[in-house]
Amino acid sequence: MSQQVSAHITREQGNNGFFTGAHNFSFHDAQFNNYVTLSSGKDIKQKLREELKFVEDAGIDDDKICLPDTRRAIIKEITDWVQPKDDSKASRTYILYGEAGTGKSAIAHTVGKELQELQFLVGFFAFNRSMLESRTPSNALHTIAYTLGAGDHDFAEGLIQSFEEDPSISGSTSIQRQWEKLIVAPAQRVDPAKHVVIIFDALDESGPQMQDEPRDRLLSVLMSGKHDLPSNFWVFVTSRLENDIMAYLERFIYRDPLARVQKMTDIKGTDEDIYRFVVKKMSGGGGGLGILEESQCWSLATKAEGYFQWVSTVCKVLSGGGKGGLSVQTRFDEFMSTAPGSLHKTLTPLDRLYMTILEESFDQEAMERYREVMGLVLAAFEPLPRTSLKKLQIMGSHHHGIIRHREEKDTTLDAGSRDLP
Incomplete structure (x- = not known):
């Protein structure tokens, strides 16, 4: 059955619409589609903001990048990987893994910043x-989709088409569906000459490692060996090697023999990079505080065994943190004895370091008194006033000093009246 639509169109402003100047015309067998017309980049960004859950502070952080002239070998390897000199079929996914404190995030932020400077x-x-x-994981895909759309008009148009074709995609909880609609589909529109890099930092912190949970779904998408992105797209991931990630990584390597996988402890030149960091912070000759000799800086760097976070924390404590009354040399010797290379069956290098700092910061006898007093507070069925707490202090007069100290420092025991809880 023929459908006829008659219209008389009068346009007084501009001539950039459909059928400009037309009048007294008919459509036969017409089929109409609705299109969202966005006239400017500002309109497009507003549309993306309305549809996507953009996380403001999850992007590249200049405060987290590597120090100048450190990690140059691995950073160059990654930036060269996304700038192939031929049309090789090498993997478009790069996995950088290692323990906490080894500097994975610093590398990720540095790579991201340098690629932006290269107009990626x-x-x-x-x-x-x-x-x-x-x-x-869902917000990660939304945020990356928004960032790519804000930076590339073609990708943004692809996103808007996804919203039109699948209005419920913004509220979907399916990681696979979001990946396909918010990343893969818009990616097909991007100019093949443009290099696009997607970076997920600290993937191991994306949620609980449970089967079929969002983290598991995201791992499946990223490490399937085939994520359907165009050849001008690359995916760079950093993570600790937890059980589920290890399982996916093994399958990833099996499916893709050319997969790019790098272990942090295998990166060459790490000791030298850490040494430069320590010299800059602690040696007078390096422009630092002049606290350590350069030979001590080198000893600290080699003892760190690749743990940037460990040596950074040691430098902060040696620079003035921790308990007073201990010399720099005493603290230095103590930290060297608990360095990553020392034997310990249960604690990680960072945990051992934090334990040492905490033990140094509190007097053991004072801590025992503190526990006795705070035990009364925490064990009480109902909040007690200070007068009652003092009556309960039957262990000795030294507890009164603790109560007075807490009255001055802690509002927990300061309710304005000694008889109020």
């Missing part, structure tokens, strides 16, 4: 286990 289009998302509510 970079989508970056840093997971954080202390912000699990917002740093989710």
